[in-house]
Amino acid sequence: MKIIDLRSDTVTVPSEEMQAAMARAEVGDDVYGEDPTVKELEQAATDLLGKEAALFVASGTMANQIALLAHTERGNEVIVDAESHIYYYEVGAAAMLGGVQLKPLEGLLSSEGPEVLRKAFRPPDIHFPITRLVCLENTFNRGGGTVISPAISKAIYDLAKERELTVHLDGARIFNAALALGCDVREFTRFCDSVMFSLSKGLGAPVGSLLAGSQQFIEKARRYRKALGGGWRQAGVLAAAGLVALKNIPHLAEDHANARYLAEGLAEIPGLQVDLSKVVTNIVVAKVVGRWTAAEFAEELARQGVKCNAWGPDTVRFVTHKDVSRADIETTLSIVKKILRL
Amino acid sequence: MKIIDLRSDTVTVPSEEMQAAMARAEVGDDVYGEDPTVKELEQAATDLLGKEAALFVASGTMANQIALLAHTERGNEVIVDAESHIYYYEVGAAAMLGGVQLKPLEGLLSSEGPEVLRKAFRPPDIHFPITRLVCLENTFNRGGGTVISPAISKAIYDLAKERELTVHLDGARIFNAALALGCDVREFTRFCDSVMFSLSKGLGAPVGSLLAGSQQFIEKARRYRKALGGGWRQAGVLAAAGLVALKNIPHLAEDHANARYLAEGLAEIPGLQVDLSKVVTNIVVAKVVGRWTAAEFAEELARQGVKCNAWGPDTVRFVTHKDVSRADIETTLSIVKKILRL
Amino acid sequence: MKIIDLRSDTVTVPSEEMQAAMARAEVGDDVYGEDPTVKELEQAATDLLGKEAALFVASGTMANQIALLAHTERGNEVIVDAESHIYYYEVGAAAMLGGVQLKPLEGLLSSEGPEVLRKAFRPPDIHFPITRLVCLENTFNRGGGTVISPAISKAIYDLAKERELTVHLDGARIFNAALALGCDVREFTRFCDSVMFSLSKGLGAPVGSLLAGSQQFIEKARRYRKALGGGWRQAGVLAAAGLVALKNIPHLAEDHANARYLAEGLAEIPGLQVDLSKVVTNIVVAKVVGRWTAAEFAEELARQGVKCNAWGPDTVRFVTHKDVSRADIETTLSIVKKILRL
Amino acid sequence: MKIIDLRSDTVTVPSEEMQAAMARAEVGDDVYGEDPTVKELEQAATDLLGKEAALFVASGTMANQIALLAHTERGNEVIVDAESHIYYYEVGAAAMLGGVQLKPLEGLLSSEGPEVLRKAFRPPDIHFPITRLVCLENTFNRGGGTVISPAISKAIYDLAKERELTVHLDGARIFNAALALGCDVREFTRFCDSVMFSLSKGLGAPVGSLLAGSQQFIEKARRYRKALGGGWRQAGVLAAAGLVALKNIPHLAEDHANARYLAEGLAEIPGLQVDLSKVVTNIVVAKVVGRWTAAEFAEELARQGVKCNAWGPDTVRFVTHKDVSRADIETTLSIVKKILRL
Ligand SMILES: [Ca+2]
Ligand SMILES: [Ca+2]
């Protein structure tokens, strides 16, 4: 049985073109700053994002945590969405590594975001930690792959700047956001001081993320990367795959089309509910309304060759990506129908 | 002009009886465990709270932070109310000192608390920090001095125990809670593994809080107190005041009566709104509904000799205590009336 | 049996004058910055030390740790002597609270100190933490109460400044140092950016230390004190004792004379060796050369009413202070003679 | 001009066999535990080292820091050699990430190591951090690539176990140690609770190290790896190179022979001194005794195509590895001769 893996776009595997690129990559010792392929990738990211400098790191979590470390001092407070990756999925690292307190706000990553942020500010007081940083996430994973528009991003950024706060953008899937709005990624990245994006999700590289910002920020980031054990030697083999991955950016459009197709198909199946207005990138969240719990439904699907994530007590998440074809989506839909007809 | 200070019960000053007790206190070096008055106070707290052992520390924040340190490992998650003192007023110390991530929940310290807690639990996953501790707060300061009933405390405690979680009670004003319900303080402390209460608030001691729990917990706590710089030498001079303060517990009833009297008076004044159902201890929160902001109103009050706290954009907080008499409350009411009539 | 306690000068108990001062102290809420007696003490310390501002804290360890926090960022390196209090006796707090790595050097607190420091500097490198701070200690407790001269202090300070490093002085017993050299304490404090001294050792106050430095430093320190739980309310009762303690500074001379007398007496007793050249303040370290281990000797002494500290496998430490008279020293000497004659 | 790079064995680049292996590697999502090549590599390491489980991580520093995190609690003390990699080259990470204080001892990694360790133990005391871990390093980099014998390793291990301490072995070059003594690597790894070795040094893989220990330890390690951002997705591409690297172990003998040849050659050149008794693996430390400083000498060498590390004010370090041939060594020797004849 062929497995159709819709748990996450992280499951993408390297293409033949990437494999060939890795095999022939020119490499050097990146801790000494001597890996030409890493440098080429960092320069490419710098250009794409419109920032001064970039750093190639092992994961999105590492990029986010380095950004937190480089933007804050111990004891600071960092404002995040209550469903953000940094708060929800990063193992409490912000507190453990950086000694910073996250302040999770409901609705920060929504059209009400600027108002939510404005209300959360507190005046200076010796009882309160000093706030230093606001984190955005785009697309918003737990929001269902939704896009925070440049206008909202700007409004939050402007509010932050009024308070002399720094803004970091967890842009793990920022190219999906740009593609969804048909705009340049810099329409988002101009409203942040630092940004991270992932190579190993929809773009298909095996390992790696890029963190970008000012020259000074990246110098601090490089030192923190070393302290986390993220200094890697001949990382050019991975950077070579990353350079190929950047060429995949336009192809994310197929993932979006497949997600839409899947969402519309699922929406028509009794026993499932899908808020189609939220399906704008490569993520589909469906509510299981029948006699199955989300976990049971996901388990049954897996038994029949389709993997998804039990996302909440009664929701499942499907993520489309380059290793899932339109035919796979059709197979998925027919398997779902079969199960729910039971 | 006599100042009537209703900002907080922390402003209480030592009585003559306390001053005399401090002057004649028998002391020793408490770092060596040799201060007899400190030992007497710790034993008294142990007995009052029904715990195995207690530790005398410099502040409620120190007691809470030591409890967090002693109950957790770095990287753990601690569940608190979104308006709890530990999250709101402790300078981000949980992250900075302990490397632990707070998970603030709205409504934990309400009658819905057990349900709120139950929904917040997440299954084990490598992306999630390990949860170790749930913190209660009683009375609930930012709730307006409200009391979490023993039944709710028990329900939360039982849920925590099902998950093998530890429960810490920030009982800075736990004697106010007991007095409000007319029950023994142990009706609350039996539903926690550790508890802190403050001597320097309504009880009137100049400095100090007590942290209590199991023998093993207090041994760990003593070591963490030393690391925080909280080991103090002839602390018996303060413990002597603390022993007098414990005798003040029954007198908290007057503060409650004064708060009630103040609340009812304020509720009748046009331009203010008071939820009388929440005024059950020594805290009164009033909403300023007229043309004043809370800050402006508090400032004008202060100019006329009455200090209160601007508590939110449109709310002020008054706290009654032993250094404020019924006559002071009456003066306060007439000053408020005069101001709002302007 | 009267106990003669020579373990440490921390065991001093408040005098009657202090007790009276504590009883009549005018107090306020120091967290709100409203305790007049605390302010008076902080101003007195500021003047004595020739710094811009001071902060009253619960212990020498708290003062040192706050200084480390306020001078460094997480991940920095702090240079200390390998026998310094900060490295040896502070429960690993520098790493735990501040995330800073101590770099202990042998001989920093010696006449070779400047050379030791010069050799320890490393060039910038991504593998090395950034060094921010050098810590002095005067008198040097584990050195035997020795004094680091102003000339050596200046040489270390100048080297530090060449590297843009900050210098903190753990001056728990800095008045003993000044008295030993017959100079003003500012001859030492001018060669540091921050300084701490203890009120509860030779000066006889029950609790407290003072941390002094620039206005900006003390503002940061105040915030860190709060995060450590060191914000205390009506601390004026302790500050009142501290103000009396400052008047005791000249009386430390008697402790020095008693230490000298004790040292010379011990040096003549077979079975003990004392390096008299090192006995310049109120500390006497004696080597036990006979059949006793230091621990056994200390235990036998204690049985006969004299307490000292087993300091190393074959050394004991005696500390003189205001609660030990010349007659007590003579009693001590005769008891030691009796024991070693056994 | 061909560059002969003797700065470190980290500069090794992947062989063609490795490149091919990376290109055809079967991969999966390692965060989900589904990468077959990573699993194969972890199993191979487990077997080689005689431990229960292993974890593939991005660097030796990451492996060491994870070991520290998994073996300790915040505030603990960790005993290391004063010249160990963990203390000297890891950016202060132990304090920053783990809140643990390093206790650097001179001579721990020498034949006197057990005695040095025994003397460093302190009795329990509230002023002292709790000691939890002793770290060995083998071969000892800053010792000049020297080998800590199994007998010394055992003596240290036994002393640690008497005190209920855990032992971690930084075995970045442990296969060099085994080869030097002609013994199985398990003669070393049996005297530790956890061990790390590097794939990207002499073994020639582009990126990665392995951390091994008990099943329970590796479970904790996996969680800490995630928190550091070290969870990587299709890491099998790197693991494939790692599996090839393991086949290179026997070839380290050539590096040792080349180092010996280089050392003997350098020893005969006036202006250089080499302690040949210490040249037992692939590291050669030479003292520059003439008019050059080490930095000047290294710079001049680099100008002529040979890179080495200025190691101290008057010492340089050369490291042999697979990408340096016997002919390269001969070229190096003649260039050195030419320079020093100048
Ligand atoms: Ca992937
Ligand atoms: Ca809400």
Ligand SMILES: [Ca+2]
């Ligand atoms: Ca008070």
Ligand SMILES: [Ca+2]
């Ligand atoms: Ca004292």
Ligand SMILES: [Ca+2]
């Ligand atoms: Ca030495």
Ligand SMILES: [Ca+2]
């Ligand atoms: Ca390599």
